[in-house]
Amino acid sequence: MIESILFAVVTMLVLASVMGFILGWANKAFHVEIDPKQEAIQDVLPGANCGGCGYIGCNDYAEAVAANDCAVNLCPVGGPSCTQAIADIMGVEVTEAWPQRPVIHCHAHYEDRKGRHEYYGEQSCQAANMVAGVQGCTYGCLGFGDCYNACEYDAITIVRGLATIDYDNCVGCGACAPVCPRNIISIVPFKSEQIFVVGCSNQDFGKEVKDVCTLGCTGCSGCARVSEVIELQDNLPRINYEAYDPSMDFTASSDKCPRESLLWVGKPGAADLVATANLDTPEVAEVDFQTTVDHTDWRG
């Protein structure tokens, strides 16, 4: 009895040492040189593997940076601190890196939009955009949540038909911008916690805009006349974020606007939190994935 137990133990020990020896030898013999820079970069990257940099994952990006194939400031999640850390490892200088965040150039909720009709087609912006007459405005947010579905960070909610970004959750990966069929999401450098943006994408003239929306920009160019970084293009004010400076005063521009189309977006400041503390949270409409088939008796 004792003998067989002993024998089993000895066999296992011998097997273990043989395997251990082989593996140890293989570890040396098959050692692959990895650039120490690459490992160091992997450690400072956030490891979110979001693909925001354009590479498959953080490891791929680290490999590309270590091989000097790309810039050090491509990680949108890590932001300036991460860029600085990578730059230190690679021994290059960084000048300025602002967090890139999406801005939705529409601020009309359902109640502000005119000419809305009941739509039972596929509940996606991509599909609704191909159908005329879902709502009057052919430029603004459709509210079916393609960006909501694209967001991996729960940073987008659809509030009464308007995609709304939660800048506390947003990491700036940029996944939302390309999925918008109306191209109303742009990625903008946030030079301060809150920035001044144009909240409309409608390129039509005054009357046509007023027919479809109570908030839309009529292209009066009032804001552009009093600010050097705003200029009118396609009947819409465009803010030049290259020249944008957080210390600029935009009250003149926003006072000039008769349609409240210019607004501040970004993380809520302390004053905003106090001001909204007692207000009810807006009703958040979850996207429900019903198709036409759910509303018909006929099934083909």
Add this chain to the structure above:
Amino acid sequence: MEHLVTLFLLAVSTAIINNYVLHYFVGICPFLGVSKRVDMAFGMGCAVTFVVSIAVFLSWVITSFILMPFNLGILCYLVYIFVIASSVQLVEMYVRKFFPPLYKSFGVFLPLITTNCAILFACLEVLKGLSADPTYGLITAMVLALSAGVGFTIAIILMAGLREEIDMSDVPEAFKGPGIALIVAGILALAFMGFTGVDRGLSTLLQ
């Protein structure tokens, strides 16, 4: 000739009739986890075939030269897991050094296979064969291993194709995700039951 026929029948019965995934329900974790896209499923199937061949080779050697002569059958689970884990490690290092593109395309699959029970099951099948019949040769064991891998590949690719279709269809809310995948896997297993008896028919045909 008769030996070849036996080997062929063994291959058919392991790969299709007694498919490891769809008949014995081993190796379900990669079968459900990596069957979302056909190309990934194919990669996983290849990796499993590769590893199962190596593991069965090693376990055949160890079983017939160490375990059987010294009557240490009780150690089989321990030894097999040990052998599988270290051979996967070894293979991973080897592939990483000498075939970097292959290593990249295998990705995380190779280490994941360490814990794939289909491989342990193949080793145990070899042990069963060896204890029933001491003349159970290395060639038979390797045919078993290869066809087990091929059977796994067939099953996971079929599943991946079905799941790609399911992604585009109108699945009821309650069944979305793993629910419908498990139901489909069950129906697939039922369909594979239709192969029962094919080996008997083949053997009468070939003899």
